[in-house]
Amino acid sequence: MKNPFKINKNIKLKKIAVPVTVLLLTGSLTAFSYNTELTTSTYVKSPDFLEKKKDSVASVKAFEKVYSVLMSPRCMNCHPIGDIPLQGEDSHIHTMQPKRGKDGKGLYAMKCANCHQPENTPGLHAPPGNPNWHLPPADMKMVFEGKTANQLAKQLIDPNQNGHKDMKKLIEHADDGLVLAGWKPAEGLKLPPISHKEFKKAWITWLETGAYAPKQ
Numbered sequence: 001m002k003n004p005f006k007i008n009k010n011i012k013l014k015k016i017a018v019p020v021t022v023l024l025l026t027g028s029l030t031a032f033s034y035n036t037e038l039t040t041s042t043y044v045k046s047p048d049f050l051e052k053k054k055d056s057v058a059s060v061k062a063f064e065k066v067y068s069v070l071m072s073p074r075c076m077n078c079h080p081i082g083d084i085p086l087q088g089e090d091s092h093i094h095t096m097q098p099k100r101g102k103d104g105k106g107l108y109a110m111k112c113a114n115c116h117q118p119e120n121t122p123g124l125h126a127p128p129g130n131p132n133w134h135l136p137p138a139d140m141k142m143v144f145e146g147k148t149a150n151q152l153a154k155q156l157i158d159p160n161q162n163g164h165k166d167m168k169k170l171i172e173h174a175d176d177g178l179v180l181a182g183w184k185p186a187e188g189l190k191l192p193p194i195s196h197k198e199f200k201k202a203w204i205t206w207l208e209t210g211a212y213a214p215k216q
């Protein structure tokens with residue numbers, strides 16, 4: 001499938017109006033083939049996206065910052081290759097080995113929420129907390145561990161790998177509860193390398209300038 005974000009940048013309002021009208025007038029078969037245009041047309045409602053221009057240099061530079069956060073233990077520990085979360089600054093396998101389970105919330109008696117409370121539990125080596133603490137689901141693992149910047153950038157914007165997020169949803173995800181949890185680590189754990197504000201800025205810049213993937 002074509003990358004909807006790249007197409008988005010070239011689309012002018014007039015060009016959108018045509019396929020949308022055609023769509024309204026014709027049957028569902030046509031609707032299917034015009035799917036991409038429809039998706040992108042929803043972005044046009046936000047003038048912000050039209051103001052920004054494609055800029056591969058700025059985009060790749062912003063992604064470097066984004067990548068440094070994604071690969072930090074506070075994020076990567078919940079985005080592992082395997083089906084067991086990681087722990088600590090060295091991202092070792094979670095003690096007691098809770099398993100992902102179908103919905104990412106743990107298996108049998110080892111549900112994440114049994115130990116991970118809505119708030120951080122005070123004390124060293126106590127579980128960090130969040131009302132929604134869990135891994136991505138088994139059918140969409142959203143793995144960060146072991147990915148190069150090039151691989152991860154492509155994965156993040158692929159709706160079949162990112163939880164069916166479009167541009168708007170991706171931008172909103174910068175303020176997701178579990179993303180914010182990265183900046184509220186349990187006692188004794190480090191913060192991600194840059195502030196949440198800087199991360200959000202870099203994330204949005206990366207997406208809006210074309211979501212380019214670094215060469216490697």
Ligand code: HEC
Binds near residue numbers: 137155163180183
């Ligand atoms: C407690 C575990 C947990 C932590 C910690 C966590 N995430 Fe996630 N992350 C998830 C889950 C679960 C999903 C899937 C939910 C969804 O897509 O809405 C997800 C989805 C994502 C996505 C969307 C998927 C994609 O590939 O586009 C991004 C981006 C993301 N996380 C970034 C981060 C960043 C950045 C941090 C650290 C600052 C972080 N996450 C920390 C569990 C976590």
Ligand code: HEC
Binds near residue numbers: 074
């Ligand atoms: C039996 C209790 C228990 C269960 C069940 C459990 N955890 Fe944990 N978890 C902990 C404790 C305790 C820590 C802190 C360990 C430490 O710092 O030494 C922790 C730490 C973590 C960390 C590391 C956080 C960081 O910033 O490094 C992640 C990620 C994590 N758990 C995810 C999960 C997920 C996802 C599940 C469910 C699939 C889960 N845990 C199930 C007790 C549990």
